[in-house]
Amino acid sequence: MRAQAQRQADSLYIYLTGELDEHSVAQARAETDALIDGAAGLSRAVFNLAGVKFMDSTGIGFLIGRYKRLKRYGMEMYLESPNAAADKILELGGLYSLMPKL
Amino acid sequence: MNEMYLKFLSRSENEVFARNVVAAFALPLSPTLSELSDVKTAVSEAVTNCIVHGYRGTEGWIELTCRTEDGVLHIEIADSGRGIADIGRALTPFYTSLPEEERSGMGFTIMQTFMSDFSVASEAGKGTTVRMSKKMGARAAEDAR
Numbered sequence: 750m751r752a753q754a755q756r757q758a759d760s761l762y763i764y765l766t767g768e769l770d771e772h773s774v775a776q777a778r779a780e781t782d783a784l785i786d787g788a789a790g791l792s793r794a795v796f797n798l799a800g801v802k803f804m805d806s807t808g809i810g811f812l813i814g815r816y817k818r819l820k821r822y823g824m825e826m827y828l829e830s831p832n833a834a835a836d837k838i839l840e841l842g843g844l845y846s847l848m849p850k851l
Numbered sequence: 852m853n854e855m856y857l858k859f860l861s862r863s864e865n866e867v868f869a870r871n872v873v874a875a876f877a878l879p880l881s882p883t884l885s886e887l888s889d890v891k892t893a894v895s896e897a898v899t900n901c902i903v904h905g906y907r908g909t910e911g912w913i914e915l916t917c918r919t920e921d922g923v924l925h926i927e928i929a930d931s932g933r934g935i936a937d938i939g940r941a942l943t944p945f946y947t948s949l950p951e952e953e954r955s956g957m958g959f960t961i962m963q964t965f966m967s968d969f970s971v972a973s974e975a976g977k978g979t980t981v982r983m984s985k986k987m988g989a990r991a992a993e994d995a996r
Contacts, residue, residue, distance in 0.1 A: 771899045772863035778953075803870075803888075805895040809955035834888035841964060842957050 752780040754788070761788040761824075766800030769808045781815055789822045795851065799830035808835065809842040816847055827851050853879070857915045861906045861930065863899075869915055869928075870894040876917050877924045880987035889965035890924065890985060896958040897928040897981045904948065905932025905979055922988050926966075931978040938973055 750767035763784055769777060785794065796812070798804075816826045826848040831839055839845060855876055859865045870891040877890060894915075901913045909932075916927040935941050941948070942963075947956035963969045966983040973979040 768867060770863070770866050770895055771903060772866050803867075803891065803895075805892050805899065806955045806957040806961050807899065809957055810953040813955065814953040833885065834892065837965075838892065838957075838961065841961065842955060 750774070750777040750780075752777060752784060754784040756788065756791070759792040761785070761791050761794045762797060763794060764797045764800060766802075768803040769801055769811060770803065770805055771807050774807050774811050777811060778814065782818060785815065785818055785822070785824075788824075791824060793825040793827060794819050795827045795829055796848075797829050798832070798835055801831065801835055804835045804838060806838065806842070808838065809844060812839075812844060812848065852918070852920050854918045855916070858912050859915070861902045861911050861913050861932075863902055865913070866895050866898050866902070869898045869913075873915070873917055873924075873926060877919065877987055880919055880922055880924060882924075882987040883989050886985065886987050886989060890926075890987075893962045893965045893983060893985075894926065894928070896962050897926075897983075900958055900979070900981070901928065901930035901932065903954075904935070905930035907933065919987075923984050923986050925982070925984040927980060927982050929978060929980040934975040934977050935971070935973040935979055936975050938971060942971070 750769055750773040753764045755762045763781060819826050828848050829851040873894045874887050874891050911931055914929045918925040940946055942959045944960045945956040947954040962983055966985045968984045970982050
């Protein structure tokens with residue numbers, strides 16, 4: 750799992766690629782949090798999930814953890830482009846009420 | 852009828868191994884992409900539970916048995932770890948016994964939702980066995996129409 754970022758106006762775009770499970774989540778967490786910490790002051794973060802080929806409930810915990818971190822910086826969180834399988838899990842976990850899908 | 856049995860260590864790198872093995876085993880049933888991804892997710896949840904909760908910080912064996920019969924994939928995933936003291940509570944959506952670890956508490960809910968049959972048996976100190984099954988091959992059924 751890799752995390753790469755791109756700034757656009759007041760938004761931080763985070764592109765996740767790979768498989769998100771219990772094995773990969775520690776690295777994903779470290780990389781993503783470094784990107785978030787480096788973008789304090791922006792108003793929102795958009796997680797692009799198009800490159801996430803697999804995700805289980807570990808992904809729900811991971812995204813809620815990042816949501817809490819962003820909240821401490823006063824940043825809003827959004828999700829975009831999950832594949833059908835990830836979308837099903839995110840819907841089931843009720844995540845879109847916290848982090849709307851763009 | 853076909854059957855397979857696999858025994859592997861409770862290491863997190865084996866999660867991807869286990870879910871891909873089950874997906875490969877199910878291929879002759881002509882599953883749709885969505886059926887395959889449901890099965891992979893459910894297997895990943897069950898194996899993660901064995902590693903994170905069953906063996907929590909120790910290493911042990913996980914046993915995976917799969918059987919296909921009449922277009923249905925049956926999966927059994929068992930550990931010999933600490934077991935679940937209160938299964939009812941463990942099955943509650945969003946409940947996690949490890950809230951400090953960013954865990955969602957959605958593992959069993961996903962297994963129940965993504966598979967058509969699901970059951971869990973556990974004994975404190977002895978281990979936990981999850982059994983689940985799913986009818987595969989909606990695509991083949993549609994093609995035949």
